[in-house]
Amino acid sequence: DIQMTQSPSSLSASVGDRVTITCRASQNIATYLSWYQQKPGEAPRLLVYAASTLQSGVPSRFSGSGSGTDFSLSISTVQPGDFAIYYCQHSYNFPWTFGQGTRVEI
Amino acid sequence: QVQLVQSGAEVKKPGASVKVSCKASGYTFSDYYLRWVRQAPGQGLELLGWINPNSGDTKYAQKFQGRVTMTRDTSITTAYMDLSSLRSDDTAVYYCARSSHGLDVWGQGTTVTVSS
Numbered sequence: 001d002i003q004m005t006q007s008p009s010s011l012s013a014s015v016g017d018r019v020t021i022t023c024r025a026s027q028n029i030a031t032y033l034s035w036y037q038q039k040p041g042e043a044p045r046l047l048v049y050a051a052s053t054l055q056s057g058v059p060s061r062f063s064g065s066g067s068g069t070d071f072s073l074s075i076s077t078v079q080p081g082d083f084a085i086y087y088c089q090h091s092y093n094f095p096w097t098f099g100q101g102t103r104v105e106i
Numbered sequence: 107q108v109q110l111v112q113s114g115a116e117v118k119k120p121g122a123s124v125k126v127s128c129k130a131s132g133y134t135f136s137d138y139y140l141r142w143v144r145q146a147p148g149q150g151l152e153l154l155g156w157i158n159p160n161s162g163d164t165k166y167a168q169k170f171q172g173r174v175t176m177t178r179d180t181s182i183t184t185a186y187m188d189l190s191s192l193r194s195d196d197t198a199v200y201y202c203a204r205s206s207h208g209l210d211v212w213g214q215g216t217t218v219t220v221s222s
Contacts, residue, residue: 034208036151043201043215044151049208087151091208095167096141098151 023088128202
């Protein structure tokens, strides 16, 4: 199985900061990479697919980049509703696997 | 609107089985694979497998082979995930999710608690 490793595991930010989360795959996954946001008690929400394509309805302050083994998710100007856990997930082959998550907190 | 609605919380004893349902609405059920994902308390996300609602074909993660069965009833646009021989470490929230570009629509989750 492909291992997905996120860093950092958690980070502290203030409203208005720029935040970047990285995700590394254990092998080349081209751009078969998605990012999700999860808030307490809720299901995950798809933010980005194909490494850099923003899901419909997701604010433009979110952006994804990368290919191969190294990827990142950035939030240009953190808003109060962005404090959550973020997961990357590959869809290169079966089984799809997720990173361990990055908690973005105040 | 497009949505997946799951069945309610379950409490089971070790060794028992649980069957979780996932009813789809607002889109053509047979057009999208459904994947099942679980999340243990305070932990990350883990894929159990997928079902093709059109053909009924399934694929399961090796960890769950022999214990998980995914089925569907196209007449009522509902998918099911059956997990047997439950253990305490199967305690988790189980989600169904539509597979498009990524997992774009999720059910609300079903809490399964395994306790003696």
